[in-house]
Amino acid sequence: MIDVDKALSIIDENTKELALEKRDIVSCLNKVLAEDIYSKDNLPPFDKSAMDGYAIKSEDTRNYNTEKVVEFEIKGLIKAGDYCEEELKAGQAFKIMTGAPLPKGADAVIEIEKVEVEGNILKVSQEVTKDNNVIKLGEEIKVDELALNSGSNVRPVEIGLLASLGYSSVKVYKSPTIALIITGDELVDVDSKLEKGKIRNSNEYSLKALIKNLGAKALSLGVVADDKDTLTEKVKYALENADIVVSSGGASVGDYDFVDVVLKEIGADVKFNSVAIKPGKPVTFATYKEKLFFSLPGNPLSxxxxxxxxxxxAIEKMMGKQIENKGEFSVILADDFKAKRGRKKYVYVEIKEYNGKYYAYKVGSQCSNHLMTMSEANGIIIIPEESGNVKTGEVLNGKFIFK
Amino acid sequence: MIDVDKALSIIDENTKELALEKRDIVSCLNKVLAEDIYSKDNLPPFDKSAMDGYAIKSEDTRNYNTEKVVEFEIKGLIKAGDYCEEELKAGQAFKIMTGAPLPKGADAVIEIEKVEVEGNILKVSQEVTKDNNVIKLGEEIKVDELALNSGSNVRPVEIGLLASLGYSSVKVYKSPTIALIITGDELVDVDSKLEKGKIRNSNEYSLKALIKNLGAKALSLGVVADDKDTLTEKVKYALENADIVVSSGGASVGDYDFVDVVLKEIGADVKFNSVAIKPGKPVTFATYKEKLFFSLPGNPLSxxxxxxxxxxxAIEKMMGKQIENKGEFSVILADDFKAKRGRKKYVYVEIKEYNGKYYAYKVGSQCSNHLMTMSEANGIIIIPEESGNVKTGEVLNGKFIFK
Structure with missing residues (x-):
């Protein structure tokens, strides 16, 4: 039995980013960029008005004094999307809309709310500084400038940014396919009536949802009989057709738990088969070529x-995600919690925040359905291996679940 | 101009949950349950062994003393999924695997690690209490007991729980379809070269990603010319085919911003058209029958x-989500930030955590590309309307973005 941190570091050592693929930008949401992105243009590609107003030469308003109104001849209108070929001369103005390019010769825009207009005549009663309300060519980003680093998470803002830079598709890390092998002769399908001795297969559904939640793909091989030959065949198929194989059940010390036997027979490299975690001790991790195999306990909560x-x-690393912290924070216990020494214990709790502090409350009961208990929880507290029972008021690390 | 809270309450008053739909459970991930879920069975449906071990009558070990080993005749094996019709008698034991039903007459299981076996004989050297390692019939949940409330968020654990209760599909609130109308004659497609006066359409992509991130559906009508007739036709089509219509651009005071004009002409009920928020003042919200219309500013950051x-x-409310808090928390400013009075200001920042406290750092610069600045941010700070400039060390509300 190894501890959780050791198990995590072994998994990390054996996990590599997957290959790259080029995808249209919207489908890259929540994936990780696998190339540096440079601007193809100067943005904006022209001096641009930041306001609806009038484009003028700022020097026409220099030394303005309150006695005098400066008048301009309005030569025309430039809308966003237009391009004005005419050069603005002293004493002239163009009406200009937000986002429109300034005409040659203009160097400032005065807002529409700050002027008076009589017919063809614009009246300005203030000094206007150079570049007022002007976004200069290349001010946002210059051609060939780095806009996004490889390794960036692609969020909605990055998708907008990529579009503005002219990238309709980019390279990202592929998402892994995870094959599912559910073992247990007691399992019947969700739609079946429960016959004597049977329970329903829920792990396949939990796993599909957990995988979907991470943006990866599930390839379910369904419930596989606890029979060595069948299992061997399914494990081989899974390893050929997925990046990761997850099995549930079949990993404890019972006479009819074949997963570890099969792994050894096919020549997989079993790295560990027991971790000091509760719930969940019988966790096997193996590699087969560059593929990963996890055998997880059959208990739904474990x-x-x-x-x-x-x-x-492992899934997140394959997708190129850099997880800086595990989302853990300090939680004050609002109840007592029992724990035996020897395994790191994860207790499902309700975490509530008051005045910037987080408190952990008990949910459900030990006797009730484990998934119902977990369903009442929004987080976990982590009781260290050697802690034993913990009491109200003590501070532990906790985190929210399914985030 | 109304304040942000007033705008939010007007939107809330005019937004209703959408209709229900029945979906297979895995596709309900991150949706909201729209029916109460009761257990169809007692779970477990039989007294179940929690361990690999031996099923016995506990009274056979009563008054155990250390001098004496209690011996049992091993009658057979019960695997998970089996059902044993034979009744256990005093002095008899069945080997039993985790999850298997206890034979009639047995009331306890002793773990495999705690016994000795010689051929057909089981040797127990301790007292075993009644119900030891037994999960009793109905202990997890009883038939017709409430398992999940309508209104629950469907997370991976709820999907597992639903499967275990025999629900392969359940009723959830529908996700809205959001039609997108992008206006702006200056916009060209992402793949186009930038001609004079043009910039690329990025808002359509940002919006598609924002909508996808919430689990809703986008129906993009693409870039629509700033022309009243075209716009009227597209707005009508959008209102017929979506639950919410979002337009970008065309909402400021410029002569060529037709959205508000069109809304009035078609008889939409315009609830407000300006909000004291920065970035973003020109926000129009209107209703048309039970549909919602949002006209948002064309600036990508706004x-x-x-x-x-x-x-x-509004999208979350339509999906039945109960948002208890807006995810805001106290953030200590690690830089000075400028703000004018009069509008609530959202500043994109990098929020870092040290020792359980959150600090906000400036990102980008005012002059650089807005989306690049936002891309460097992981959160915002919220400067209240009447605050003005804020200084290092002050505490404001903040939140993470895209969560």
Whole structure:
């Protein structure tokens, strides 16, 4: 049995970013950019008005004094999208809309709210400084300037930015495919009536949802009989057709848990098969060529806990995500919690915030359905391996779940 | 001009949850449950072993003393998924695997690690209490008991729970379709070379990504000419085919901004057309029958800011989401920030956490590309309307963006 940090570092050592793929930008949402992005143009590509107003030569208003109104001849109108070939001369103005290019010769825009207009005549009663309300050519970004680094997360703002720079598609890291092998002869399909001795297969659905939540793809092989030959065949198929294989059940010490046996037989390199975590001790991690294999416990709560703790970081690393911290923060216990020494214990709790501090409250009961208990929780607290019971008022690390 | 809170309350008053739809459970991820879910069965549906071990009658070990080993005849094996019809008698044991049903007559399981076995004989050297390692029939949930409330968010754990209860599909609130109308004669497509006076259409892509991020559907009508007739036709089409219409551009006071004119002409009920927010003042909100119309500013940064502030809550409410708080928390300023009085100002910043406290740092510069600045940010600080400039060390409300 190894501790959680050691398990995580072994997984990390054996996980590599996947290959790159070029995708249209909207479909890159929440993926990771795998190329540096340079601007193809100067932006804006012209001196641009930041306001609806009048383009003028600023020097025409120099030494303005309150006695005098400066008058301009309005030569025409420049709308956004237009381009004015005419050069502005002293004493002339163009009406100009937000986003429109300044005419040659103009160097300032005065806002529409600050002037008077009589017919063809613009009246300005103030000094206007050079570049007033003008966004200069290349001011936002210059041609060949770096706009986004490889490794950036692609959020809505990056998608807008890429579009503005003329990139309709970019290179990102591929998302992994995760094959699912659900074992357990007691499992029947969700739509079946429960016959004697049977329970419903819920792990396949939890896993599909956990994988979807991370933006990866699930390839479910369904419930596989606890039979060595069938399992061997399915494991081989899964390793050929996915980047990661996750099995649930079949990993404890029972006589009919074949997963570890099969892994050894096919020549997978089993890195560990027991982690000091509760819920979840029987977690096997193996590699087969560049593929990863996780055998997780069949208990539904242990399954979700160990997936989030061990499989999620591997998926995120394959997708190029840099996870700086694990989202943990200090939580004050609002109840007592029991824990035995020897394994790091994750307790599902309700975390509430008061005045900037986070408090952890018990949910459900030990006896009730584990998934129902977890369903009442929005977070976990982490009781260290050697802690034992913890009491109200103590401070532990916690985090929100499914974020 | 109305303030942000007033605008939000007007939007809220005019927004209703959408109709329900029945969907397969995995596709309900991150939607909101629209029915109460009751258990169809007692779970577990039988007394179940929590361990790999031996099922026995606990009374056979009563008054155990250290001198004496209690011996049992091993009658057979019960695997998970099996059902044993044979009744266990005093002095007998069944080997039993985790998840398997106890045979009639048995009331306890002793773990495999705690016994010795010689051939057919099980040797127990301790007292075993009644119900030891037994999960009793109905202990997790009883038939007809409420498992999930209508209004619950469907996370991976709820999907697993629904499967375990025999629900392969459930009722959830529909996700809205949001029609997009991008105006601006200066806009060219992302793949086009920039001709004189033109810039690229980025807002359509930002909006598609923002909508996708919320789990809603975008129906883009593309770039629509700043021409009243064309715009009227597109607005009508959008209102017929979507739940919400979002337009970008065309909402300031310029002569060629037709959106408000069109809204009045078609008989939409314009609720407000200016909000004291920066960036983003020219925000129009209108209703047309039960449909919502948002006209957002064309500036890419203002667009994203006002979408997140005003459109996102409407989308979430339509999807049945209960947003208890806006995710705001106290942030200590690590830089000075300028603000004029009169509008609530949202400043894009980098929020970092040290020792449980959050600090806000300036990103980019006022002059650089707005989307590049926003791309360097992970959060915003909110400078109240009447605050004016704020200084290092002051505490404001902030939040993370795109969460």
């Amino acid at each position: 399954l979700i806990t160990t997936f989030e703790e061990f499989v999620k970081p | 667009l994203i800011t006002t979408f997140e502030e005003f459109v996102k809550p």
